[in-house]
Amino acid sequence: MRSLKRNRQSGLQSLLDQNPFLSDEELAGHFDVSVQTIRLDRMELGIPEMRERMKMVAQDAYTKVRSLSEQELVGQLRELELGSHGVSVLDTTMEMIFEKTKTVRGHYIFAQANSLAVALVDAAIALTASADIRFNQPVYAGERLVCTARVIANADKKVEIAAETTSGDNTVFTGTFIVTKLADAEVG
Amino acid sequence: MRSLKRNRQSGLQSLLDQNPFLSDEELAGHFDVSVQTIRLDRMELGIPEMRERMKMVAQDAYTKVRSLSEQELVGQLRELELGSHGVSVLDTTMEMIFEKTKTVRGHYIFAQANSLAVALVDAAIALTASADIRFNQPVYAGERLVCTARVIANADKKVEIAAETTSGDNTVFTGTFIVTKLADAEVG
DNA sequence: TATATAATTGGTATCAGGTATTAGAACCAG
């Protein structure tokens, strides 16, 4: 394979990574080759046609938006005993990081613990009142965060919950949450 | 207009709202009419063809994902003086709420304050080390949250920042963040 | 009941953006 082709193909790949909405004709114009050549390149690289690419993006986004708005918990629930304890797992992704540091932004880690803490409370309605939290060490994209939360005090209106998030053997986050129990009448 | 048509058209509209990926043929099958009838209905309702609908969803999602991953700050920055203070504004939406309570989930409010606190630190790399936070009252979708953060202590490696988030006249959130300043060598 | 009108169906031509395949030209190396 001559380097012209190799170059074009790697260019094609990265161009479509950036912008999946380009048709073969536009691509042909960009690389100054025929449409057929682009088609051959796509075949070799296993890149589907524009419409399929758009469909993938659309479907992906559509299910993502829906599941996000339906999702009350950040992370996947692994264990939950209301009023007692719970465990959730969060796989961190590139979307959660700071560009510069490549570390996961604190509020994702907080969100996992916070939503688990709230889920733990055995009440119709529960809201975080306060929290005292500590980020012990940075988390990088790809790490699997396991959060364990436990009720440590349960009063009439307030529940105190201790949460700890680990990545492998390391404790990356600890926090204490005070969650308020509300009756339906008190909200809205 | 007869009620059959009216019914079908309102059904069509809501069906496509739920699932924009249906072709005219599938829709014709669903309503047990001809493909042409579906086309006429789409014309009258001003609904574009399936491919256009997919394209809209895809493009919308694509720009959203990109801006989200490029965005280091949750909310829009209104004022920022490095090492001193900053203000950001976050318009809360339906996507941020608990189904049951209709109140904005704590970690969105936290995320706004946390990202502003980190942005405030005059260092190449800054990470939240710990935080002590308080949610004073529930926030409902649609409220505009204004977060003000101010550096209150600045040591060699640690910066202490006080943040307050208000909605109208109400203080909905207060927090103290300890942010760690890191050199590039200490990360990655 | 006859008929005007609305609603629906069917068919044809055309398009974009492809797939799949075959044939051939251009280039380069041994």
Next chain:
DNA sequence: CTGGTTCTAATACCTGATACCAATTATATA
């Protein structure tokens, strides 16, 4: 000069449409 790689061209076909037109069916009203 021959052979393999790379590129272009040509053709038939596909899906999901648009645009248009004629025919049919259903309904309401004079």
